[in-house]
Amino acid sequence: MKKIIIIIILAMGLTSFESQRVIPCYSFGFKVDYFTYDILGNTYLVHESELVKLEAKNSREKTTFSNLSLGEISTIDASDAMNLLVFYQDFAKVLFLDNTLSLKKSIIDLGELGFPNASLACLSYNNGFWIFDPVNQELIRINQFLEVAERSGNLNQIINTEIEPDQLLEAGNKVYLKDKIEGVFIFDRYAGYLKRMPFTNIDDVHITDTEGLVFLKNDSLFSYNTQSLNLDTMALVIKNIKQIFIKSNHITFLKEDGSLCTDGLNSHKITY
Numbered sequence: 001m002k003k004i005i006i007i008i009i010l011a012m013g014l015t016s017f018e019s020q021r022v023i024p025c026y027s028f029g030f031k032v033d034y035f036t037y038d039i040l041g042n043t044y045l046v047h048e049s050e051l052v053k054l055e056a057k058n059s060r061e062k063t064t065f066s067n068l069s070l071g072e073i074s075t076i077d078a079s080d081a082m083n084l085l086v087f088y089q090d091f092a093k094v095l096f097l098d099n100t101l102s103l104k105k106s107i108i109d110l111g112e113l114g115f116p117n118a119s120l121a122c123l124s125y126n127n128g129f130w131i132f133d134p135v136n137q138e139l140i141r142i143n144q145f146l147e148v149a150e151r152s153g154n155l156n157q158i159i160n161t162e163i164e165p166d167q168l169l170e171a172g173n174k175v176y177l178k179d180k181i182e183g184v185f186i187f188d189r190y191a192g193y194l195k196r197m198p199f200t201n202i203d204d205v206h207i208t209d210t211e212g213l214v215f216l217k218n219d220s221l222f223s224y225n226t227q228s229l230n231l232d233t234m235a236l237v238i239k240n241i242k243q244i245f246i247k248s249n250h251i252t253f254l255k256e257d258g259s260l261c262t263d264g265l266n267s268h269k270i271t272y
Helices: 002-019 155-159
Strands: 034-037 043-047 050-054 062-066 075-077 084-088 093-097 120-123 129-133 138-142 148-151 167-171 174-179 183-188 193-197 204-207 213-217 220-224 231-235 241-247 250-255 260-264
Touching: 034 075, 034 241, 034 250, 043 075, 075 120, 084 120, 120 167, 129 167, 155 193, 167 204, 174 204, 204 241, 213 241
Parallel strands: none
Antiparallel strands: 034 043, 043 050, 050 062, 075 084, 084 093, 120 129, 129 138, 138 148, 167 174, 174 183, 183 193, 204 213, 213 220, 220 231, 241 250, 250 260
């Protein structure tokens, strides 16, 4: 009888400890609107029109970039540490920065390329980049010579629905478009439509090195293994999360208040 009581007490204690587990969060003196990492572990923070880079080896060493004439930064893509893409949706401009956040080439005017309404942009292979044109419902790849290299055609005619994606990224040989209502649409590197993942009302999605999908929905974390088709889920201790990023064995959360929180991935029992 005593053994049973002890086991119950220990179980209650472990449950209490887990619920009280403290996850470190950090503020930066400004509200972070968007963040990402590069493969070297450097951190990039966006606050309105300013981009801040924190060095992996010394987070107190920082570099900044800003172009007030272009307004607020919409997104950045740091998947290539030597060739960062910065996208300004309001002015339909794309620019590329090197690892010191110095401008590498002239600012690219998407309007001059015929896409003044582009709503999303991300890096692509061979120094190209992808954009999404909401007017023509089209995924388009621009090559290093600023020529249209690949295009999906009107997606409304292919998937039989009009989409309003809010996230675009290339990982491996795939391109991903996330629409909060319709789910995640996957394309090959030639803009050929492959399939739709019917995960709806997703707040953010991250593609792992093995092309698995980890996504955020209502402060819960979901992991979908595209090989085994397994779907894992975990409610999070942290609340009011707007963005996630996985690197090594850690996951970083951006909260609505602009602070960043980092936790061990194994703590969430998420596999991918």
